[in-house]
Amino acid sequence: MEEEHKEEQTExxxxxxxxxxxxxxEETKVEEKKEPETPxxxxxxxxxxxxxxxRLSIKEIYDKQYKKLxxxxxxxxxxxxxxxxxxxxxxxxxxxxxxSLKGGLTLTVPFDKEIDISALEIYxxxxxxxxxxxxxxxxxxxAYSGIVIDADIEKDSLEKLVSSVETSLKVTLGEEGYxxxxxxxxxxxxxxxxxxxxxxxxxxFMGIVVFISFRxxxxxxxxxxxxxxxxxxxxxxxxxxxxxxxxxGIAAFLMLIGYSVDTNILLSTKVVKRKEGTVxxxxxxxxxxxxxxxxxxxxxxxxxxxFTQSEVIRQIMTILLIGLLVDMxxxxxxxxxxxxIYLGRKHKNAQD
Amino acid sequence: xxxxxxxxxxxxVIVLFIFILLAIVAIHPNPKAEGVAIRNVISNSSANxxxxxxxxxxxxxxxxxxxxxxxxxxxxxxxxxxxxIGDLEPGRIVRITTNKDTYKLTVKEKTKTIELNETExxxxxxxxxxxxxxxxxxxxVNETRSRIITVPKTKTILxxxxxxxxxxxxxxxxxxxxxxDLQGGTRVLLQPETKLDEPSLDMLLENMKERLNxxxxxxxxxxxxxxxxxxxxxxxxxxxxxxxEVRELLAKQGKFEAKIKNETVFIxxxxxTYVCKSADCSGIDPRAGCGRSxxxxxxxxxxxxxxxxxxxxxQADATADLEILSEDNQQYLSEKIYLYLxxxxxxxxxxxxxxxxxxxxxxxxxxxxVGMTKQEAAINALQNxxxxxxxLITGSLPVKIDIIKTDSISPILGEEFVRNALVxxxxxxxxxxxxVFLRYRKLEIVTPMMVTCVSEVVILLGFAAIANWNxxxxxxxxxxxxxxTSVDHQIVITDETLRGESKKxxxxxxxxxxxxxIILVAYLTTVVAMIPLLAxxxxxxxxxxxxxxxxxxxxxxxxxxxxxxxIEILLKQ
Numbered sequence: 001m002e003e004e005h006k007e008e009q010t011e012x013x014x015x016x017x018x019x020x021x022x023x024x025x026e027e028t029k030v031e032e033k034k035e036p037e038t039p040x041x042x043x044x045x046x047x048x049x050x051x052x053x054x055r056l057s058i059k060e061i062y063d064k065q066y067k068k069l070x071x072x073x074x075x076x077x078x079x080x081x082x083x084x085x086x087x088x089x090x091x092x093x094x095x096x097x098x099x100s101l102k103g104g105l106t107l108t109v110p111f112d113k114e115i116d117i118s119a120l121e122i123y124x125x126x127x128x129x130x131x132x133x134x135x136x137x138x139x140x141x142x143a144y145s146g147i148v149i150d151a152d153i154e155k156d157s158l159e160k161l162v163s164s165v166e167t168s169l170k171v172t173l174g175e176e177g178y179x180x181x182x183x184x185x186x187x188x189x190x191x192x193x194x195x196x197x198x199x200x201x202x203x204x205f206m207g208i209v210v211f212i213s214f215r216x217x218x219x220x221x222x223x224x225x226x227x228x229x230x231x232x233x234x235x236x237x238x239x240x241x242x243x244x245x246x247x248x249g250i251a252a253f254l255m256l257i258g259y260s261v262d263t264n265i266l267l268s269t270k271v272v273k274r275k276e277g278t279v280x281x282x283x284x285x286x287x288x289x290x291x292x293x294x295x296x297x298x299x300x301x302x303x304x305x306x307f308t309q310s311e312v313i314r315q316i317m318t319i320l321l322i323g324l325l326v327d328m329x330x331x332x333x334x335x336x337x338x339x340x341i342y343l344g345r346k347h348k349n350a351q352d
Numbered sequence: 353x354x355x356x357x358x359x360x361x362x363x364x365v366i367v368l369f370i371f372i373l374l375a376i377v378a379i380h381p382n383p384k385a386e387g388v389a390i391r392n393v394i395s396n397s398s399a400n401x402x403x404x405x406x407x408x409x410x411x412x413x414x415x416x417x418x419x420x421x422x423x424x425x426x427x428x429x430x431x432x433x434x435x436x437i438g439d440l441e442p443g444r445i446v447r448i449t450t451n452k453d454t455y456k457l458t459v460k461e462k463t464k465t466i467e468l469n470e471t472e473x474x475x476x477x478x479x480x481x482x483x484x485x486x487x488x489x490x491x492x493v494n495e496t497r498s499r500i501i502t503v504p505k506t507k508t509i510l511x512x513x514x515x516x517x518x519x520x521x522x523x524x525x526x527x528x529x530x531x532x533d534l535q536g537g538t539r540v541l542l543q544p545e546t547k548l549d550e551p552s553l554d555m556l557l558e559n560m561k562e563r564l565n566x567x568x569x570x571x572x573x574x575x576x577x578x579x580x581x582x583x584x585x586x587x588x589x590x591x592x593x594x595x596x597e598v599r600e601l602l603a604k605q606g607k608f609e610a611k612i613k614n615e616t617v618f619i620x621x622x623x624x625t626y627v628c629k630s631a632d633c634s635g636i637d638p639r640a641g642c643g644r645s646x647x648x649x650x651x652x653x654x655x656x657x658x659x660x661x662x663x664x665x666x667q668a669d670a671t672a673d674l675e676i677l678s679e680d681n682q683q684y685l686s687e688k689i690y691l692y693l694x695x696x697x698x699x700x701x702x703x704x705x706x707x708x709x710x711x712x713x714x715x716x717x718x719x720x721x722v723g724m725t726k727q728e729a730a731i732n733a734l735q736n737x738x739x740x741x742x743x744l745i746t747g748s749l750p751v752k753i754d755i756i757k758t759d760s761i762s763p764i765l766g767e768e769f770v771r772n773a774l775v776x777x778x779x780x781x782x783x784x785x786x787x788v789f790l791r792y793r794k795l796e797i798v799t800p801m802m803v804t805c806v807s808e809v810v811i812l813l814g815f816a817a818i819a820n821w822n823x824x825x826x827x828x829x830x831x832x833x834x835x836x837t838s839v840d841h842q843i844v845i846t847d848e849t850l851r852g853e854s855k856k857x858x859x860x861x862x863x864x865x866x867x868x869x870i871i872l873v874a875y876l877t878t879v880v881a882m883i884p885l886l887a888x889x890x891x892x893x894x895x896x897x898x899x900x901x902x903x904x905x906x907x908x909x910x911x912x913x914x915x916x917x918x919i920e921i922l923l924k925q
């Protein structure tokens with residue numbers, strides 16, 4: 001798959017360079033320097049070329065190799081799609097659902113001492129041999145603040161679960177000493193369907209807004225593709241780190257749709273709609289603003305991740321953090337690459 | 353100095369400040385709010401009889417009645433309150449001082465009546481129809497006779513003082529409602545087994561609310577919810593309570609039964625063909641009216657209902673051989689008719705003597721209300737009447753209802769969470785300030801930026817207070833997005849402005865326009881991404897979507913334009 005992709009890439013760039021050689025603008029400068037390397041047919045030669053390029057600064061690589069750099073986001077996207085397909089074929093589901101999307105019960109107990117989570121889990125599993133019980137610790141700035149127990153048991157067994165926890169922790173919880181969330185399994189499944197549908201509709205709406213505001217198919221598609229890649233790659237990473245998604249987690253994907261495309265919109269507006277400066281200058285300008293936006297958000301998210309004790313907020317923040325990091329690649333490599341190719345062709349057509 | 357003056361003269365800045373002021377008025381912060389707020393008043397409890405009124409879920413938190421002293425001892429916390437009413441003796445008077453009034457409650461006795469294995473005799477007066485020959489013709493006349501009957505002896509055992517019937521919580525400091533996640537409570541999601549049309553669903557909701565009122569739980573939110581697949585749900589949120597019983601009550605189909613001598617005479621809904629609600633056959637009983645008894649006033653209500661033929665016959669059979677008792681010049685049968693809701697007795701009514709043994713379909717149901725004043729007694733009587741009418745009309749719920757999701761949130765966790773959320777929020781703002789300052793190194797940029805962020809949150813909270821939204825975890829997530837987009841958009845505005853500076857674009861309008869053309873598209877994508885959540889998933893994420901949509905709208909249309917104006921004034925050379 002990878003090889004195919006590279007071939008396609010080389011083909012494209014060959015075409016490109018032929019088309020753009022006569023251009024007097026900065027695009028020409030770019031292509032001229034590329035000229036000697038573009039007609040590459042063999043991988044071996046390519047490698048040598050890479051070594052020669054090492055002397056170039058990052059900025060120059062970013063400026064001149066945008067087509068090659070495009071491989072990175074597309075490769076990540078393909079890997080993500082592949083891992084999700086693999087997940088579906090092995091587990092029949094494309095995410096790990098927690099009890100709020102599957103049905104079952106979540107018990108949250110405030111508890112500030114350090115405990116052996118796995119011992120508690122083993123004990124509870126022995127009490128409920130037929131069920132799937134998992135225990136997590138809630139931490140706030142490194143200190144224990146509580147325990148969360150997820151179990152696919154029915155509501156009738158709640159008392160037994162609470163008393164098992166009490167015996168194991170040697171505490172009495174009382175009626176107000178814990179929170180419990182019970183989700184019927186039919187509702188869990190229907191919630192899952194609902195939220196997925198909400199994500200799809202949100203995505204469609206976002207696409208329409210982008211189309212209307214840019215009115216240029218390629219620009220709009222690039223933004224939509226970036227949002228799509230953000231979601232897919234974030235989903236794959238969430239799966240890889242074993243995150244169990246709740247309804248709030250899916251809501252975080254909705255946030256991601258609205259939030260991560262902001263930098264893409266900034267980029268596309270500046271590069272396509274504005275005229276001052278060179279394309280690269282405009283890209284760098286957008287990037288200064290965009291990276292500033294992402295870094296304030298990421299800093300705030302990290303603070304929240306360290307200090308929050310709410311499982312819901314933690315999940316939302318984790319997904320946003322992954323999403324924003326992924327979005328940096330998708331905006332500043334993928335979207336930039338596509339826009340430059342598009343502008344190059346447009347310029348060529350205009351000259352003809 | 354001149355520039356700062358100019359900032360405060362700018363129209364956009366003035367608009368922003370007006371909104372902030374309005375929001376603060378709506379939030380109504382009062383860190384010194386004393387005492388404990390009344391959440392529920394159990395009906396017929398001594399608190400209820402003394403005239404303390406139950407609240408409704410729609411009342412603004414700061415407008416709730418607060419208890420500030422019990423027996424002149426100041427109450428500061430919920431613990432103080434329970435200590436204050438802890439050791440009460442039956443018959444004692446408790447003075448409860450609230451921010452509105454002072455009430456005198458008579459502590460009720462908690463009693464239980466048991467039947468002993470002995471019997472006693474009782475003299476009863478009864479009216480018996482007798483056939484007599486008067487003037488040669490046979491007529492039926494009613495004759496009053498007194499008769500001695502044997503009844504089982506009963507004994508009343510005193511169980512101590514009855515709860516005075518108030519449910520309280522820590523007095524709120526602002527008008528912002530905390531959702532269940534933050535204050536603790538129970539949330540139940542129910543689903544009717546079959547799909548109902550709109551009027552039936554409304555009826556069902558009304559019925560459930562009435563039932564909760566019967567249990568003294570007026571501060572409960574009952575609302576319809578749906579999802580994208582067209583499923584119907586009913587969402588019930590009970591703050592503070594963790595009563596298993598209530599949860600079960602909601603889902604029970606509910607059977608209303610009227611029993612005489614332990615025999616079912618009629619069942620709500622099925623056997624009742626008509627319940628009169630118009631003034632001519634329902635209301636305060638014109639014959640009995642209102643009266644005084646000791647300190648309290650009593651008012652009697654009555655309304656007529658129509659029974660089905662079969663039910664009328666059952667009633668005739670059940671009352672055929674009852675005695676007639678005389679009380680206050682009114683004649684009643686020796687057995688009362690007992691009304692049960694889901695096997696819990698809700699009322700006991702006297703049966704008029706004239707009904708004995710007759711298969712009438714039209715009967716009159718009566719009851720009473722108590723109050724400190726005549727007017728209050730009348731209001732209570734009418735309220736009780738409405739409740740009974742509702743139960744009789746609706747009877748059982750039209751369909752079986754399943755509990756499909758229950759969350760009970762510990763108030764301890766909720767309180768901790770609020771504190772934690774504030775700390776996290778402040779730290780996040782601090783780190784953003786640092787990052788922004790490191791980049792621009794200008795206080796003229798950092799200060800207005802932070803003021804803008806904070807004012808957006810304040811206006812959003814003011815909105816939430818006016819619109820009766822509950823602020824829950826999901827809403828907090830929404831606020832996080834609002835602040836996040838706010839910082840982002842202000843960075844766009846700042847960069848476009850500074851770039852204009854270096855590129856010598858002298859037209860400020862152009863610079864701001866450039867920034868807002870990016871911001872508007874970004875804003876629209878965020879809003880449309882939230883729209884499906886307004887309808888999806890039984891409305892559980894509706895709060896999140898609403899907070900986000902309103903928050904970013906406030907930001908884009910009120911606060912961020914003001915920021916742009918301030919930046920323009922402060923940075924203009």
